Amino acid sequence: MTTTVLPRVTYLNVRHGLASWLLTKDHKRIGIMYLIVVSLAFFLGAIFAAGVRIELTTPQGDFVSADTYNRMFTMHGVFMVFFVLIPVVPAILGNFVMPLMIGAKDVAFPKLNLLSWYVFVLGFSLALVALLSGGVDTGWTFYTPYSSNVSNSNVALVGVAVFITGFSSILTGLNFMVTIHRMRAPGMTWFRLPLFVWALYATSLVMILATPVIAITAGMLALERVFGFGIFDPRLGGDPVLFQHLFWFYSHPAVYIMILPPMGVISEVIACFSRKNVFGYSFVAFSSLAIAIFGFLVWAHHLFVAGISPYSAMVFSFLSFAVAIPSAVKTFNWTATLYQGAIWWRAPLIWVFGFLGLFLVGGLTGLFLASLGLDVHLHDTYFVVAHFHYIMVGGAIMGYFAGLHYWWPKITGRMYSDSLAMLSALLVFVGFNLTFFPQFILGYLGMPRRYHAYSAEFQVLNVLSSAGASILAVGYGLIAVYLLYSLWRGEEAGANPWLATGLEWKTESPPIPENFPETPIVNEGAYEYSKREIKVA
Amino acid sequence: MPDGLAARADPHGHAPASATGSGAAGHHPALQHHFQTLEQQHEVATLGMWVFLVTEVMFFGGLLMAYLLYRVWYPAAWSEGSLELDIRLGAFNTVVLIGSSLTMAFAVRSAQTGAQRATVRWLIVTMILGLTFLVVKYFEYKHKWDLNHIPGANFQFEGPHAHQVEIFLSLYFGLTGLHALHMIIGVSILAVITWMASRGRFSPQWNTPVEISGLYWHFVDIVWIFLFPLLYLVDRAHQLG
Ligand SMILES: [Cu+2]
Numbered sequence: 001m002t003t004t005v006l007p008r009v010t011y012l013n014v015r016h017g018l019a020s021w022l023l024t025k026d027h028k029r030i031g032i033m034y035l036i037v038v039s040l041a042f043f044l045g046a047i048f049a050a051g052v053r054i055e056l057t058t059p060q061g062d063f064v065s066a067d068t069y070n071r072m073f074t075m076h077g078v079f080m081v082f083f084v085l086i087p088v089v090p091a092i093l094g095n096f097v098m099p100l101m102i103g104a105k106d107v108a109f110p111k112l113n114l115l116s117w118y119v120f121v122l123g124f125s126l127a128l129v130a131l132l133s134g135g136v137d138t139g140w141t142f143y144t145p146y147s148s149n150v151s152n153s154n155v156a157l158v159g160v161a162v163f164i165t166g167f168s169s170i171l172t173g174l175n176f177m178v179t180i181h182r183m184r185a186p187g188m189t190w191f192r193l194p195l196f197v198w199a200l201y202a203t204s205l206v207m208i209l210a211t212p213v214i215a216i217t218a219g220m221l222a223l224e225r226v227f228g229f230g231i232f233d234p235r236l237g238g239d240p241v242l243f244q245h246l247f248w249f250y251s252h253p254a255v256y257i258m259i260l261p262p263m264g265v266i267s268e269v270i271a272c273f274s275r276k277n278v279f280g281y282s283f284v285a286f287s288s289l290a291i292a293i294f295g296f297l298v299w300a301h302h303l304f305v306a307g308i309s310p311y312s313a314m315v316f317s318f319l320s321f322a323v324a325i326p327s328a329v330k331t332f333n334w335t336a337t338l339y340q341g342a343i344w345w346r347a348p349l350i351w352v353f354g355f356l357g358l359f360l361v362g363g364l365t366g367l368f369l370a371s372l373g374l375d376v377h378l379h380d381t382y383f384v385v386a387h388f389h390y391i392m393v394g395g396a397i398m399g400y401f402a403g404l405h406y407w408w409p410k411i412t413g414r415m416y417s418d419s420l421a422m423l424s425a426l427l428v429f430v431g432f433n434l435t436f437f438p439q440f441i442l443g444y445l446g447m448p449r450r451y452h453a454y455s456a457e458f459q460v461l462n463v464l465s466s467a468g469a470s471i472l473a474v475g476y477g478l479i480a481v482y483l484l485y486s487l488w489r490g491e492e493a494g495a496n497p498w499l500a501t502g503l504e505w506k507t508e509s510p511p512i513p514e515n516f517p518e519t520p521i522v523n524e525g526a527y528e529y530s531k532r533e534i535k536v537a
Numbered sequence: 538m539p540d541g542l543a544a545r546a547d548p549h550g551h552a553p554a555s556a557t558g559s560g561a562a563g564h565h566p567a568l569q570h571h572f573q574t575l576e577q578q579h580e581v582a583t584l585g586m587w588v589f590l591v592t593e594v595m596f597f598g599g600l601l602m603a604y605l606l607y608r609v610w611y612p613a614a615w616s617e618g619s620l621e622l623d624i625r626l627g628a629f630n631t632v633v634l635i636g637s638s639l640t641m642a643f644a645v646r647s648a649q650t651g652a653q654r655a656t657v658r659w660l661i662v663t664m665i666l667g668l669t670f671l672v673v674k675y676f677e678y679k680h681k682w683d684l685n686h687i688p689g690a691n692f693q694f695e696g697p698h699a700h701q702v703e704i705f706l707s708l709y710f711g712l713t714g715l716h717a718l719h720m721i722i723g724v725s726i727l728a729v730i731t732w733m734a735s736r737g738r739f740s741p742q743w744n745t746p747v748e749i750s751g752l753y754w755h756f757v758d759i760v761w762i763f764l765f766p767l768l769y770l771v772d773r774a775h776q777l778g
Contacts, residue, residue: 106571108581174588182581183571212592216599220711228689229707231603236700242606246599519573 010413010510025110026513030117031096032411034087037121039480041083044131046473048076053435053466061453069452070137071153077140078158082165083124085392086254089261090207091120091172093403094200096411098176100504100511101194103185103520108178116171123165130157139450141251144232144243148224156225159218166215169257173207176200185503187522194502194526195284199264202288206253206260206295214250217243241306248299256295258392259359260288262399263330266352269406270334271527272500273349274341278527280333287326294323304375313372320370327363331356346498347421351402354429358394362387365440380450383443386436394432401425401479408483409497413509414490420482427475434468501528567743579745586749590756597715597760604708604767607701614701618709619771621686621702626677627769630670631761637666638758645751648744653737656747660731663754667724674717681706709768716764719757726750 011028021029051072055063064072099107107113130136136158138147147155180193180201221243223229230236232243271278278284300308300316334356343349365387369375378384409415438461443449447458454462496505507516565575572578608615644659685693688707696702730750733739739747 104571109585110569110571170592174585174592177588178581178585181584182577208588208592209595212596213599216596220600220603223707223711227687228692229711230688230700230703231707231711233704236703237607237611238704239606239610242603246602514570 008508009512010508011513012413012510014513023114025106025114027095027099027107027110027113028411028511028515030113031092031094033117034091034095034120037117037124038084038088038092041079041124042088045076045079045084046476048072048079049469050473052076053469055452056454056462057459057466059454059456059459059462064452066452067137070139070450071135073450074136074139075131078127078136078162081140081254081392082162083120083127085258085396086165086169087120087172088258088396088400089265089403090176090200090203090257091116091168093265093400093407094176094196094203094261095172097407097504098197098200099179099183100410100507100515101197101502102180102183102188103503103516103522104179104183105514105516105519106183107175108183109175112171113175116168116175119171120165120168123161123163123168126157126161126164130154130161133157141247142218142221142243143247144221144224144240145234148221148232149235156222159222159225163215163218163222166211166218169207170211170215173204173211177204177208180204185520185522188503189522191282191285192522192525193285194264195267195278195281195288196261196264198285199260199267199288202292203257203260205289205292206257209296210250210253210257213246214254217246217250220246241303241308244303244306245300248302249296252299252302253292253295255388255391256291258396259399260291262355262396262403263288265399265403265406266334266355267330268500268502269348269352269402270337271529272406272498273344273346273352274338275344275529276337276341276527277525277530278333279336279339280329281525281527283329284333287329290326291323294319294326298323298370301370301375304372305379317370317372317375321367324363324367331360331363347416347418347425348402348406348498350422350425351398351405354425354432355395355398355402357429358390358398358432362390362394365390378443380448381443382439382447382449385449386439386443389436389439394436398428401428404483406498407504408486409493410504410509410511412487412490413493414486415493415497416486416490417482420478424475424478424482427471427478431468431471431473431475435465435472436468438462438464438468502526565743567738575743579743582745582749583752586752590752593719593756593760597712600708600711600715601763601767604712607704607708608771611698611701611704614698615705616772616775617696617698618702618705619769619773621706622709622769623677623680624769624773626673627765630673631765633666633670633673634758634761637663637670638755640666641751641754645744645747648734648739648747649741651739651741653734653739656734656739657731660727660734660747664724664727664731667720667727667754671717671720671724674713678710712764712768716757716760719760723750723754723757726753 011026015024021033024030024033051064052069055061055069055072061069095107095113099105133154135153136151136155137153138151138155142155142159180197184193220229220231224231224233230238232238232240234240267278267284298316298320300312301320304313304317365383369378369384369387405416405421442458442461442465445458447454493509495508497509498505503516503520503522504511506520568575568578572581640659640663644656644663647653647655647659681687685691686706688703688710692703692706694702727750730746733746
């Protein structure tokens with residue numbers, strides 16, 4: 001419980017004042033700035049989720065009107081997908097630790113990195129303006145022709161917000177890709193890179209190739225709304241299904257923007273807390289690339305009931321199954337890494353266990369949905385909602401918190417309460433399953449998504465789900481409490497509290513502004529735990 | 538392959554202060570603090586621009602996908618819509634842009650050889666050609682406006698496929714508008730580069746900004762090389778025959 005102020009210069013105290021943050025080019029500070037905005041977006045998205053769950057405790061639509069309900073689940077989706085899940089790991093943790101991990105002073109384009117943050121904030125602000133002026137009721141998928149010709153909500157503004165935010169993601173992906181290619185320290189060869197860096201590289205690939213397509217699609221939608229252009233308008237002979245193709249050409253790979261970086265986090269944390277080299281390093285590394293590439297070939301599994309040809313549906317069904325292979329490769333390699341490891345029971349690892357359980361369920365139920373016949377039954381039911389929440393919240397958010405707990409001592413120089421962190425991991429895991437497992441059953445029984453009233457027989461499962469959501473809220477709230485508390489009462493972390501390998505642990509916590517006193521020289525792989533005589537409690 | 542990349546990505550093998558083969562000095566005024574050498578800085582900027590151009594291909598790709606689908610579905614309307622465009626102005630603009638790519642290449646070459654005045658001169662010629670393109674484009678748009686050929690509430694078109702022609706013209710304005718926006722951005726970038734060149738910021742050792750602006754400029758030209766036949770030349774042989 002020391003509160004000694006060290007005279008050391010760190011990236012946090014090198015300059016003071018708001019302007020020193022708003023004009024910073026330091027990747028570490030930019031990571032923190034993303035942390036603040038993304039946390040805000042997460043809070044907003046959670047409030048809308050709460051509204052949805054309150055409405056669904058009773059079969060009657062009695063809490064809000066149907067129209068308000070439509071706006072609530074849309075704004076929940078928009079904030080969570082575009083302003084939380086997409087940036088959460090790459091822009092916060094990736095920005096902070098990736099340059100440290102490869103031994104660089106900064107990303108390749110520091111000014112562009114700051115610009116990405118401003119572009120992100122601009123997009124976020126526009127979404128807020130859209131929210132305050134009534135929100136949007138189309139669902140986060142903005143399907144035409146409802147979004148282009150019918151809806152009288154603020155579609156154009158949210159379209160522009162998504163368009164703009166897309167550029168933040170594109171620029172981050174570009175920056176990371178060039179950084180990983182050209183900024184590695186001497187001796188940091190490709191196969192010595194930490195797996196988190198490989199995961200970010202694969203993510204950058206998806207950001208660069210997929211995000212421009214959603215940007216132009218949102219742009220076309222805005223042209224159609226504002227100027228009355230007719231690209232998707234069926235009255236002119238335009239094809240609304242074209243919109244769905246373009247939308248999912250991005251939005252399926254976007255799932256990999258959300259899940260690949262947390263997968264990278266999992267590799268880091270598992271290696272550290274089982275004190276072992278990652279089992280099958282190159283398989284884990286290449287499975288990231290395989291996921292990124294296969295991920296581009298499966299989008300039409302969202303269109304099985306949209307009238308596409310049965311032959312293309314069969315191909316897309318088969319390819320969707322194929323994506324499961326590299327994901328399974330990762331999961332088996334993680335398990336093999338844990339096997340006979342010297343498991344060190346610390347909070348980050350507990351979050352990883354949460355990830356593994358939830359990701360497994362999410363991944364396997366994805367195969368149900370990829371099966372053509374079954375999808376016809378389950379399409380647009382709560383089964384789909386449960387499936388993608390298992391991946392995007394169970395997987396991505398659990399992985400994010402694993403990473404945040406792992407690198408928090410590096411970021412802040414402080415330790416948080418390990419037991420409270422384990423408790424919150426447990427609460428989130430239990431709350432999550434209670435919230436979303438009943439939704440699998442609801443979907444299987446035929447409850448459609450996006451309705452604010454439902455038949456009475458579904459009430460028990462819906463009440464369970466809403467109860468789970470409140471536990472989930474407590475779990476997330478607790479994280480904010482002990483992490484913020486650690487900022488002024490946490491113990492000093494020291495450079496390497498987890499006795500981890502990796503360059504980011506070789507510099508002090510919090511790091512100095514230029515990351516390393518001198519450019520490090522790398523002469524071993526990323527996970528040489530077995531070479532080390534480290535005894536941990 | 539990974540080893541080759543690692544070797545190239547490893548220019549810090551030399552101590553920063555020693556003059557390396559590329560002639561980069563340790564404290565060249567253009568060297569940013571997070572790079573070890575000018576060579577590394579140059580590689581980073583060039584790779585960054587190429588990656589950016591890949592994102593641009595995907596960006597135009599979304600619109601071109603829509604173009605492809607409807608062209609296959611509505612060939613007659615595509616022919617009708619295409620004949621509405623002024624092929625002489627389109628061809629003139631194509632020549633102007635190809636010429637501007639040539640002058641841009643001269644500008645890059647001049648910068649590499651350290652010919653400062655020639656660099657400035659060629660950059661100015663390139664900007665003038667770019668502006669010429671935009672002015673011609675303005676008159677084409679103006680003409681469409683006068684004829685009520687802008688898609689939307691006031692759209693009027695006589696012909697058997699008026700609805701699908703409206704889709705064609707939506708894509709015409711979408712594609713050429715996006716291209717024109719890129720031209721405006723390109724001219725603005727060249728204005729900054731010209732100013733930098735006139736202040737003597739570039740040398741045979743350091744001219745990366747000229748080079749990567751050139752890459753961008755050539756890319757915007759190439760986009761037009763695709764747009765011109767796709768939009769103006771759909772069914773011209775039929776018309777001539
Ligand atoms: Cu999908």
